[in-house]
Amino acid sequence: MFKQISQFYTFFKEITFNKDKKRIVFLFLTALLSNILIIFIPLIQKNIINIIIERKLYPNSLVLFFVLSLILSLITLLEIFLIINIQISIQKNLSFMMLNSITRKNNLVMDTRGSGAFMSSLFGDSEQMSMLFGSNYFFGVGNLISTMVILVIASHWSWIFPVIVILSYILMIIVINISKKYHGKYFSMARELVFKLNPRVLEFIENRKTVMGYSNINDYLNDLEKVFNERDGYFKKSTLSSELGGLLIDSIKNIALVIFFILSMIEILNSRLELASFIAMTSYFSSVFMPIYSIKQINDSLARFEMLYKRNKDNLKLPLKKYLPESGNTYIDNISLEYDNNVILNNINLEIDKLYGVVGISGEGKTTLLKLLTGEVKPKFGNITYGKRNIEDYPMSVIYSGYRTYYQDTEIFDKDLIFNITLGKKRS
Numbered sequence: 001m002f003k004q005i006s007q008f009y010t011f012f013k014e015i016t017f018n019k020d021k022k023r024i025v026f027l028f029l030t031a032l033l034s035n036i037l038i039i040f041i042p043l044i045q046k047n048i049i050n051i052i053i054e055r056k057l058y059p060n061s062l063v064l065f066f067v068l069s070l071i072l073s074l075i076t077l078l079e080i081f082l083i084i085n086i087q088i089s090i091q092k093n094l095s096f097m098m099l100n101s102i103t104r105k106n107n108l109v110m111d112t113r114g115s116g117a118f119m120s121s122l123f124g125d126s127e128q129m130s131m132l133f134g135s136n137y138f139f140g141v142g143n144l145i146s147t148m149v150i151l152v153i154a155s156h157w158s159w160i161f162p163v164i165v166i167l168s169y170i171l172m173i174i175v176i177n178i179s180k181k182y183h184g185k186y187f188s189m190a191r192e193l194v195f196k197l198n199p200r201v202l203e204f205i206e207n208r209k210t211v212m213g214y215s216n217i218n219d220y221l222n223d224l225e226k227v228f229n230e231r232d233g234y235f236k237k238s239t240l241s242s243e244l245g246g247l248l249i250d251s252i253k254n255i256a257l258v259i260f261f262i263l264s265m266i267e268i269l270n271s272r273l274e275l276a277s278f279i280a281m282t283s284y285f286s287s288v289f290m291p292i293y294s295i296k297q298i299n300d301s302l303a304r305f306e307m308l309y310k311r312n313k314d315n316l317k318l319p320l321k322k323y324l325p326e327s328g329n330t331y332i333d334n335i336s337l338e339y340d341n342n343v344i345l346n347n348i349n350l351e352i353d354k355l356y357g358v359v360g361i362s363g364e365g366k367t368t369l370l371k372l373l374t375g376e377v378k379p380k381f382g383n384i385t386y387g388k389r390n391i392e393d394y395p396m397s398v399i400y401s402g403y404r405t406y407y408q409d410t411e412i413f414d415k416d417l418i419f420n421i422t423l424g425k426k427r428s
Helices: 002-015 018-053 059-101 108-113 115-131 137-155 160-206 208-212 217-269 275-288 290-316 366-373 396-402 417-422
Strands: 330-339 342-352 381-386
Touching: 002 059, 002 290, 018 059, 018 137, 018 275, 059 115, 115 160, 115 290, 137 160, 137 275, 137 290, 160 217, 160 275, 160 290, 217 275, 217 290, 275 290, 330 366, 342 366
Parallel strands: none
Antiparallel strands: 330 342, 330 381
């Protein structure tokens, strides 16, 4: 778990910029202030009740109680506002990091699963990952500390409160671990089917004219529906595992409150517990279980993060390639390439210093040779140098600026003809 937390923290630092860091500082301050108020408000409440029992009333105490409660509500609203802004910013940062990565290096998802699967990562996974930051984790950590303080304070009033809370925590942590196991397992299976489904749906849309002429179109749609149903089934199981875990935690909390109430009434009846202390502990009851909900949320988030990050780390890690070629000289030095144990290219040596024509039947390696020159494919043996450096030392944008490749599958931008010819470049 500590390894996951460390990885999560490192990832968080990489995707947050200066504006987000300022918001994070404010989140820390709101968490600190909230936890201080959670401890002190019930103490003020207890003091007011004791004063009333003595047939006295100090308006200043009531005003202070009201003002602090109002401040706590306002802090909660500020916290929600900050979290929403951080989430939106992180989602945008992730999307642009993924877009930027495909201009710097080959993308495993695009190469093996197609553009539909990459679009699923770009929008779906970036949204899922940004949702991991939908909580103030500072508050959860601070609340754990404030809960310890509350247990110490309550232990001076009665043994009942700390004993019931500690026993409840043990049961809740068992429930959280079981819930995490099944939630993470089914969520991972569901997201994997999203990757499988999106390219097929995109293919269906792009090839709709061919599909309309497909005599067994209903069979085609039924096959897609089966994948939809399978995906939704895993999402349901994932959500159910999480919700059932939350429901069991709520049930344990409610049962604990009932037991606390019954035992406290017996203690009050036997004059071993003050009424004011009982009311203060009742107010504490909701806050002392907040760390459990935070632990559950962190567990669920770490399970999702591990799966999402593992699948997208190739899209997010940008290579530090800053070299520029000293010249346009290109040398192919003894390269060989195999595919499925079949030799496609073998011992190719060539200096590209003039116009060459590469001819051959389909499958003999013409396109593969071009992909080797642009770094899209790596040779098994040998290397290619461009401007006195290995082709792998340059960002892909530099390589594509030096070469011009035009494949039969033309790439067209949703712009006018001039833009598609000039690619947006203006005369200097």
